Amino acid sequence: xxxxxxxxxxxxAAIPCDGVGLARSEFIIANHIQAHPLALLHYDQLKDEAVKxxxxxxxxxxxxxxxxxxxxxxxGIGTIAAAFYPNPVIVRMSDFKSNEYANLLGGRQxxxxxxxxxxxxxGASRYYDPTYREAFGLECQAFRRxxxxxxxxxxxxxxxxxxxxDEGRKVIxxxxxxxxxxxxxxxxxYVMCEVPSNVILADEFSEVxxxxxxxxxxxxxxxLGLDRDSALVxxxxxxxxxxxxxxxxxxxxxxxxxxxxxxxxxxxxxDYPDFARFLVEMGIDSISLNPDSIVKTRLVIAExxxxx
Numbered sequence: 001x002x003x004x005x006x007x008x009x010x011x012x013a014a015i016p017c018d019g020v021g022l023a024r025s026e027f028i029i030a031n032h033i034q035a036h037p038l039a040l041l042h043y044d045q046l047k048d049e050a051v052k053x054x055x056x057x058x059x060x061x062x063x064x065x066x067x068x069x070x071x072x073x074x075x076g077i078g079t080i081a082a083a084f085y086p087n088p089v090i091v092r093m094s095d096f097k098s099n100e101y102a103n104l105l106g107g108r109q110x111x112x113x114x115x116x117x118x119x120x121x122x123g124a125s126r127y128y129d130p131t132y133r134e135a136f137g138l139e140c141q142a143f144r145r146x147x148x149x150x151x152x153x154x155x156x157x158x159x160x161x162x163x164x165x166d167e168g169r170k171v172i173x174x175x176x177x178x179x180x181x182x183x184x185x186x187x188x189x190y191v192m193c194e195v196p197s198n199v200i201l202a203d204e205f206s207e208v209x210x211x212x213x214x215x216x217x218x219x220x221x222x223x224l225g226l227d228r229d230s231a232l233v234x235x236x237x238x239x240x241x242x243x244x245x246x247x248x249x250x251x252x253x254x255x256x257x258x259x260x261x262x263x264x265x266x267x268x269x270x271d272y273p274d275f276a277r278f279l280v281e282m283g284i285d286s287i288s289l290n291p292d293s294i295v296k297t298r299l300v301i302a303e304x305x306x307x308x
Contacts, residue, residue: 002290002291015294020087029094029096030104033068039106039110040106051109055105089155091155127171128171136174137178156210159190162192162198194214212251213262216248216266217266239275240268262286263284264288
């Protein structure tokens, strides 16, 4: 199941499923934290007094402002992980684009202006960057607290928008600095498969990560070379396009060859039963769906599995 809101987690866990294929940390950050992590780390340097006052009120019970970020993120992730325990809960680390980060409290002071943030400074490229790595460290602290202090070792962190295997290694190294060491205490680290390079270099990515999760929205727009936010080309956006099917088939084959788990958390199987059937035929390990699609798509999958 794809889960966003921790407050809905225990209710959603009553729907028959085998865990969480995508929990978005951005939902927790935007709704429960609201402040940019660098605004908390550098509170004394905030230039906008109104923003500074808002941050002060938001974090009034925290003498050290970054603790607020770690606490709230750990609580949100921990709630989802507890609701579905002991089933796996794959939590995507932050994947805001720079314009979205700028909209968080204090964000405008720390974010660049990008002409095309959709393919700019997002996901993995932030995590090891000298100007953002300390903020990523707060995320790592939250994940470590969930896994080690709360004992919810069913949480699997997932790295979004990782363009190269070398970038993946840099992120794994940053995580290790904060006590999230791949292989220790059963820790697995997955990567989103949403950039064509993830498919083309899947053998190399398999050396860095323990599993893949196909993000069919971004993989579609980057394979077809279109901006899914543009109404002018929206009619061309279709995850069932033959080019996308070939990309999905190829990465599933490569993941299987390297004995790596592979699932999908994109929109396509929730919207199109025929695409879910195609994924089953290709031998995908897991399909993560929106809650309202789970039951009907499970029936489609069961029928497809019979035929296979």
